[in-house]
Amino acid sequence: MSTEILMPALSPTMTEGNLSKWLIKKGDTVKAGDLIAEIETDKATMEVEAVDEGVVLDLLFKEGEANIPVNKAIAIIGDPNEKVEVKKEVPIEKVIEEKKIEKNIETKIENKKADTIDTPSPKIEEDRNLSSEEISMRQALRDTMAEEMRKDNKVFILGEEVAEYQGAYKVTQGLLEEFGKERVLDTPISEHGFTGLAVGAAFKGLRPILEFMTFNFSMQAIDQIINSAAKTLYMSGGQINCPIVFRGPNGAAAQVAAQHSQDFSSWYSQVPGLKVIAPSTPYNAKGLLRSAILDPNPVIFLENEILYGLKGPVNNDINFSIPIGKANIEKEGKDLTIVTYSIMLQKSKEAALRLKEEYNLDTEIIDLQTLRPLDTETILNSIKKTNRLVTVEESWPFGSVGSEIANIVQRDAFDYLDSPVIKVNSADVPMPYALSLEKLYLPQVDDIINAAKKVSYIK
Amino acid sequence: MKKLQKADYIKMYSFMLKIRRFEERAAQLYGMGKIGGFCHLYIGQEAVVVGILMTIDKNDSVVTTYRDHGHMIARGLDPKRIMAELTGREDGYSAGKGGSMHMFSKENNFYGGHGIVGAQVPIGTGIAFTHKYNGEKNICRTYIGDGAMNNGQVFEAFNLAALWKLPVLYIIENNKYGMGTSVDRAAAGLDLYKRGEAFGIPGEKVDGMNVFSVIEAADKAGKYVREGNGPYIIEVQTYRYRGHSMSDPAKYRTKEELDNYKQTDPIEIVKAEILKKKIATNDEIEKINKDTLEEIKNAAEFATNSPFPKDSELYTDVYL
Numbered sequence: 001m002s003t004e005i006l007m008p009a010l011s012p013t014m015t016e017g018n019l020s021k022w023l024i025k026k027g028d029t030v031k032a033g034d035l036i037a038e039i040e041t042d043k044a045t046m047e048v049e050a051v052d053e054g055v056v057l058d059l060l061f062k063e064g065e066a067n068i069p070v071n072k073a074i075a076i077i078g079d080p081n082e083k084v085e086v087k088k089e090v091p092i093e094k095v096i097e098e099k100k101i102e103k104n105i106e107t108k109i110e111n112k113k114a115d116t117i118d119t120p121s122p123k124i125e126e127d128r129n130l131s132s133e134e135i136s137m138r139q140a141l142r143d144t145m146a147e148e149m150r151k152d153n154k155v156f157i158l159g160e161e162v163a164e165y166q167g168a169y170k171v172t173q174g175l176l177e178e179f180g181k182e183r184v185l186d187t188p189i190s191e192h193g194f195t196g197l198a199v200g201a202a203f204k205g206l207r208p209i210l211e212f213m214t215f216n217f218s219m220q221a222i223d224q225i226i227n228s229a230a231k232t233l234y235m236s237g238g239q240i241n242c243p244i245v246f247r248g249p250n251g252a253a254a255q256v257a258a259q260h261s262q263d264f265s266s267w268y269s270q271v272p273g274l275k276v277i278a279p280s281t282p283y284n285a286k287g288l289l290r291s292a293i294l295d296p297n298p299v300i301f302l303e304n305e306i307l308y309g310l311k312g313p314v315n316n317d318i319n320f321s322i323p324i325g326k327a328n329i330e331k332e333g334k335d336l337t338i339v340t341y342s343i344m345l346q347k348s349k350e351a352a353l354r355l356k357e358e359y360n361l362d363t364e365i366i367d368l369q370t371l372r373p374l375d376t377e378t379i380l381n382s383i384k385k386t387n388r389l390v391t392v393e394e395s396w397p398f399g400s401v402g403s404e405i406a407n408i409v410q411r412d413a414f415d416y417l418d419s420p421v422i423k424v425n426s427a428d429v430p431m432p433y434a435l436s437l438e439k440l441y442l443p444q445v446d447d448i449i450n451a452a453k454k455v456s457y458i459k
Numbered sequence: 460m461k462k463l464q465k466a467d468y469i470k471m472y473s474f475m476l477k478i479r480r481f482e483e484r485a486a487q488l489y490g491m492g493k494i495g496g497f498c499h500l501y502i503g504q505e506a507v508v509v510g511i512l513m514t515i516d517k518n519d520s521v522v523t524t525y526r527d528h529g530h531m532i533a534r535g536l537d538p539k540r541i542m543a544e545l546t547g548r549e550d551g552y553s554a555g556k557g558g559s560m561h562m563f564s565k566e567n568n569f570y571g572g573h574g575i576v577g578a579q580v581p582i583g584t585g586i587a588f589t590h591k592y593n594g595e596k597n598i599c600r601t602y603i604g605d606g607a608m609n610n611g612q613v614f615e616a617f618n619l620a621a622l623w624k625l626p627v628l629y630i631i632e633n634n635k636y637g638m639g640t641s642v643d644r645a646a647a648g649l650d651l652y653k654r655g656e657a658f659g660i661p662g663e664k665v666d667g668m669n670v671f672s673v674i675e676a677a678d679k680a681g682k683y684v685r686e687g688n689g690p691y692i693i694e695v696q697t698y699r700y701r702g703h704s705m706s707d708p709a710k711y712r713t714k715e716e717l718d719n720y721k722q723t724d725p726i727e728i729v730k731a732e733i734l735k736k737k738i739a740t741n742d743e744i745e746k747i748n749k750d751t752l753e754e755i756k757n758a759a760e761f762a763t764n765s766p767f768p769k770d771s772e773l774y775t776d777v778y779l
Contacts, residue, residue: 296779
């Protein structure tokens with residue numbers, strides 16, 4: 001009986017991999033535990049071991065082949081004396097298709113959304129310097145850091161695995177090579193200590209970019225972020241500023257459960273002295289990260305792991321920036337307004353497409369881009385036009401960014417509202433592990449559609 | 460050890476006395492309701508900061524705890540403006556927005572005044588990182604209370620400083636009590652200076668009531684750090700005559716213990732040395748005493764007459 005060796009998922013967010021190298025050839029006998037191939041993922045190149053035993057009957061991909069979906073067969077092993085019947089009679093694709101576990105179906109759907117829904121916003125289309133090639137969010141962030149490091153020696157980066165490992169999520173890839181170990185520093189797993197150190201360096205005039213492997217770990221260092229970085233300008237009567245960027249992935253990844261899936265947007269947005277940014281595309285990631293690095297204040301830059309692979313055009317001008325505190329009207333509309341940010345922009349755009357198709361509702365989508373300072377003007381102007389508001393975000397509901405927006409809108413545009421504001425948030429529980437529960441926890445397109453229907457009084 | 464000149468003795472005496480008189484006056488203003496919030500006095504510990512001062516370069520950086528009035532005076536900052544910060548007035552070093560615990564003077568490389576126990580330790584380490592990054596020969600003096608020596612971030616900072624060979628001199632001011640808890644009730648192992656050993660950081664214990672001992676240790680340690688050997692720890696054994704803060708009656712210790720320390724008063728030790736070495740006469744000392752009292756009296760008057768910050772200042776200095 002023959003067995004397929006499938007492209008493995010080597011990280012929670014991996015959806016496809018590249019076959020760097022075969023370590024076996026046709027006719028070899030493999031035992032469980034033998035190394036069979038090197039696979040390059042979105043994060044690293046890793047060796048893959050066999051879990052079944054037999055003779056290699058066929059290698060289905062050549063070395064160097066890229067973008068092979070997770071769970072696609074890459075090799076077949078088995079007893080050479082047996083005929084591989086399935087191969088002749090049923091296309092291999094179909095066999096694999098049937099074998100797919102639910103997880104991968106879901107992953108694929110999620111990815112499809114990210115790929116197909118990301119039509120450039122009007123603002124991007126107007127940009128005459130738009131690149132013809134599309135780059136990933138990961139690369140947009142990397143390029144911007146490199147550009148600013150070339151311009152100013154005072155800019156340096158530190159964090160866990162940012163140098164030799166090339167970044168836990170490959171966002172700092174190649175920076176060590178170009179800028180050396182004096183400016184790209186691997187730290188020990190010591191957030192409280194190295195955050196305080198970076199804050200001290202910023203007080204003294206350097207411009208650190210501090211990568212948290214994920215923002216979940218920023219809680220270890222939150223005293224230094226709030227009590228030291230955010231407050232010292234005020235406490236010193238304007239003498240000592242803190243030009244630092246705290247960046248890294250924020251919010252849910254994929255099945256990493258309660259301690260590794262938390263959205264900190266409203267936590268940090270509550271703090272005077274901090275600026276808070278949450279990009280949603282490679283285009284605005286580039287423009288906003290540059291503004292963050294150049295800003296003389298501490299900036300919390302909330303990335304999203306699932307968006308790291310999202311591709312899109314960018315503006316490659318090394319001075320291109322998007323101002324902090326300006327929202328982007330991602331899509332104009334007249335019937336209701338969705339205010340959102342970060343990864344929820346993608347889901348909001350899909351919801352808007354369906355709202356148009358299924359209910360003939362013309363949705364205006366505002367991508368906040370910056371959470372603090374909040375662009376209240378753009379929000380209020382939109383409400384005055386559409387008279388209906390849904391906020392969509394990944395954070396917990398209590399005291400979320402949407403809560404503050406709802407407060408501002410009822411205060412400053414009460415007479416313009418035709419219905420109560422509805423917030424779409426994650427469930428008010430710690431993030432569960434099980435895939436089914438995780439999906440329930442996170443805001444989904446249907447939740448947004450239901451909220452939009454509710455503010456529009458559609459049953 | 461650094462050879463002390465006659466002027467150095469006078470300088471030490473004057474600075475220590477200035478700190479003492481300043482703190483006494485601050486206590487008085489606190490009692491009068493002119494100073495609010497928390498107010499932590501440095502009386503009894505003067506030899507520590509003044510001893511370190513004698514080995515300082517003006518481009519070296521300093522960062523300390525919330526018990527910071529003495530450190531600012533030793534840094535050569537104006538007692539008037541320090542006192543004005545204590546009274547929360549616009550002429551204060553932080554324009555009245557920081558208060559006793561949060562004072563800074565960037566132009567004098569004084570980086571606070573930090574209210575959170577232990578927080579200044581990674582920050583001082585980061586300032587030292589900057590000196591090294593910029594290729595400067597300066598060092599950062601980072602003061603640590605004994606209470607902070609059980610705080611995790613201190614050890615994270617020690618590790619980073621040793622790992623990256625940063626020019627930071629850690630000065631543990633062991634005044635025997637973290638608020639009301641004596642060191643032996645808080646620290647497993649009383650030799651705080653040895654707590655860098657695991658990281659390869661040399662340390663030594665010094666008598667902090669005697670300014671000459673402090674100078675000797677600080678001089679040696681400062682050279683070690685400045686030469687690029689990485690961090691160094693000095694544990695200075697000292698004692699605060701007052702409670703933890705103005706609102707602390709210090710009932711956790713005996714009168715005998717306090718009186719015992721007063722027998723080795725740091726200011727008296729310097730004074731005796733000055734007279735013994737005939738560096739100054741009794742009359743000359745008396746003149747310094749009078750001038751110092753006058754200077755601090757003027758500072759108090761300045762600080763109580765300086766205007767409160769304007770209402771419009773509430774919203775300034777949040778962002779640059």
